[in-house]
Amino acid sequence: MQNTQPDIIISESDAEKLDELLAKVSQKDFPGKGNLEKELDRATIVPSSQIPENVVTMNSRVRFKDVNSDKSFTMTLVYPKSAGQENTVSVLAPMGSALLGLSVGQQISWPKPAGGVMTVEIEEILYQPERDGALA
Numbered sequence: 001m002q003n004t005q006p007d008i009i010i011s012e013s014d015a016e017k018l019d020e021l022l023a024k025v026s027q028k029d030f031p032g033k034g035n036l037e038k039e040l041d042r043a044t045i046v047p048s049s050q051i052p053e054n055v056v057t058m059n060s061r062v063r064f065k066d067v068n069s070d071k072s073f074t075m076t077l078v079y080p081k082s083a084g085q086e087n088t089v090s091v092l093a094p095m096g097s098a099l100l101g102l103s104v105g106q107q108i109s110w111p112k113p114a115g116g117v118m119t120v121e122i123e124e125i126l127y128q129p130e131r132d133g134a135l136a
Contacts, residue, residue: 006108008039008101011048011130014058015040018091021079025092030080036097043101051130054104058091059134061127062099067107067119074126075099095120 010018018040027033056062058077065072075089077099083090090096095118098108102122109119125131 005042006102006106008043009051009055009103010040010043010045010101011051011057012045013048014100015043015045017058017079021091025080030092032092032094032097035094036092036100039097039100048130051128052103053128053131054125055128056099056102056122056125057128057130058100059127059129060125062122063124063126064099064120064122067121072123073120076127 018036022033022037022040025033051057056077058079061074061076063072063074075087075095077091077096078085078088080090080092082088083093089099091100094110098110099120099122102108104122104125107119107121109117112118
């Protein structure tokens with residue numbers, strides 16, 4: 001299987017907050033730490049005001065579908081302190097770090113805990129803080 005990763009864009013604000021978060025957590029406590037670090041390293045970082053409207057940023061509410069089942073899901077990408085609420089996914093979870101920085105129409109795959117691979121496609125960004133004027 002070819003493992004090409006889509007280009008991703010992350011806001012300066014999100015990158016700074018995520019760098020601070022990563023400095024505080026250990027690989028042992030958050031096995032996904034390395035994945036998130038790799039995503040940040042390969043991302044194009046842009047000023048928050050220049051984030052395209054179709055890009056998943058922190059606290060974005062995203063509708064995406066499992067391309068194998070065609071089932072759609074809506075999740076909000078959150079920092080760990082907000083994870084655990086209904087329909088949220090932590091940026092430190094494999095799915096969370098995979099969604100960060102993707103654009104509508106892009107797909108990404110990652111291993112499922114029970115084996116096999118899940119491939120999702122971003123269908124729509126229902127809420128993006130930058131687009132909706134909620135810049136932190």
